[in-house]
Amino acid sequence: MTTPASGEPLLEFLEVMRRLRAECSWKAGQTHRSLARYLLEETHETLEAIDTGDGELLREELGDLLLQVYFHAVIAEEAGEFTLDDVAADITAKMHRRNPHVFAPEGGQRAEAGTPAEINEVWESIKAQEKRRTSVTEGLPDTLPALLYADKVVDRLERAGADVEPDDSLGGRLLALVREARAEGVDPEQTLRDAVRRLHREAEGD
Numbered sequence: 001m002t003t004p005a006s007g008e009p010l011l012e013f014l015e016v017m018r019r020l021r022a023e024c025s026w027k028a029g030q031t032h033r034s035l036a037r038y039l040l041e042e043t044h045e046t047l048e049a050i051d052t053g054d055g056e057l058l059r060e061e062l063g064d065l066l067l068q069v070y071f072h073a074v075i076a077e078e079a080g081e082f083t084l085d086d087v088a089a090d091i092t093a094k095m096h097r098r099n100p101h102v103f104a105p106e107g108g109q110r111a112e113a114g115t116p117a118e119i120n121e122v123w124e125s126i127k128a129q130e131k132r133r134t135s136v137t138e139g140l141p142d143t144l145p146a147l148l149y150a151d152k153v154v155d156r157l158e159r160a161g162a163d164v165e166p167d168d169s170l171g172g173r174l175l176a177l178v179r180e181a182r183a184e185g186v187d188p189e190q191t192l193r194d195a196v197r198r199l200h201r202e203a204e205g206d
Helices: 006-021 031-054 055-078 085-100 116-131 146-159 172-185 187-204
Strands: none
Touching: 006 055, 006 187, 031 055, 031 146, 031 172, 031 187, 116 187, 172 187
16 A cells, blocks of 8 residues: 655655756756657656556656656756746646636635536636637647647647538548547547557567
8 A cells, every 4th residue: 555645755856856967967968958858758658658557667657757857847947947846836726727626716616527528628718718829729739649639639629619521531531530539538549559559469479
């Protein structure tokens, strides 16, 4: 049985990262840009751990991912940009704002919880207001994996009431499958990853 988080290991790790930046020449030479590749690699390794269902492996990979968060925060701290506390404070405030069914606004009452779909709709509505988007798809990085990018774009367009009717090209048919997955409440990116993993296992005779 795990024990409740005390916060002490997190504070200790922050001091570890500060010391490494001060005493390790390689780490001292890193920048946000030079670390970008490692953040991407660790993200994919974490996804791999999730796919395997191995809890110990996931624990390890989450640690490696956390390393990247702390690394970037310490670099920013040294530059006088922001601190890890600022990062945590920002995300805490965001969770309060975007979950009014859990956290009552100051001086107000909690909103009705609703269904998961309704809760997500409230989240997206609040997010759109905060971002002050000038277009429906603003803020979606086109470097996302193609299926995830398609899912996000279709979601935004459908939410805005736009006509989303793919043509009959190969790409259009793939988009249609994304819409089909969305209608069934299925993540198309994860579904394809699962299918490829099954194919790989069968090919290897596992």
